[in-house]
Amino acid sequence: MDIIFNRRSVRKYTEQKIEPEKIDRMLRAAMQAPSAGNQQPWEFIVIDDKETLVKLADFSRYAKMLPGAALGIVVLERQTLKYPPLVEQDLGACVQNLMLQATEDGLGTVWLGISRGDEREAFVAEMFNLPESVRPYGVVSIGYPEDENANHFVDRYDETRVHYNKY
Ligand SMILES: Cc1cc2nc3c(=O)[nH]c(=O)nc-3n(C[C@H](O)[C@H](O)[C@H](O)COP(=O)(O)O)c2cc1C
Secondary structure (H helix, E strand, O other), X not given: OXXXXXXXXXXXXXXXXXXXXXXXXXXXHHHOOOOHHHOOOEEEEEEOOHHHHHHHHHHOOOOOOHHHXXXXXXXXXXXXXXXXXXXXXXXXXXXXXXHHHHHHOOOEEEEEEOOOOOHHHHHHHHHOOOOOOEEEEEEXXXXXXXXXXXXOOOOOOOHHHOOOOOO
């Protein structure tokens, strides 16, 4: 499980393309996530076209690494009638799975957040002409890290955050 500890947000990439089998593994890992009632509220837009990545980078001022990425994956939230209030949690697990599989395969990733109802959501929805039934949940920027030590351990363990039996 070293990948959990070594994964870092990676924002600088080489030009190297990502092998189709690695893309496939990321998507399989993402769809393997747990979800409330097994509702699986996810869909994905995989972007390997430079022009589209450049355009997508404008969705947020914090997404300027996208034109340098080999791949962007827009994670979409699909409307579900099962447990709508739990969808955000399902998708968090989904994105984390995707990023950890990427780390395992030697890739660097960064999660680019979209808040419900904000202008980033509107930008991405319009750019991809999304139907009403899906909304963009987030974007993952992916590439081979420029710095080979980009994924490295940072210790975040804080014992004051842990409570046993009572708060
Ligand atoms: C929901 C969410 C949204 C984020 N949005 C951005 C973003 O828009 N741009 C960015 O560069 N990093 C973004 N990040 C990455 C965080 O800055 C990063 O995970 C955090 O600083 C911890 O660093 P680490 O990922 O290297 O452990 C986001 C992370 C999460 C979980």
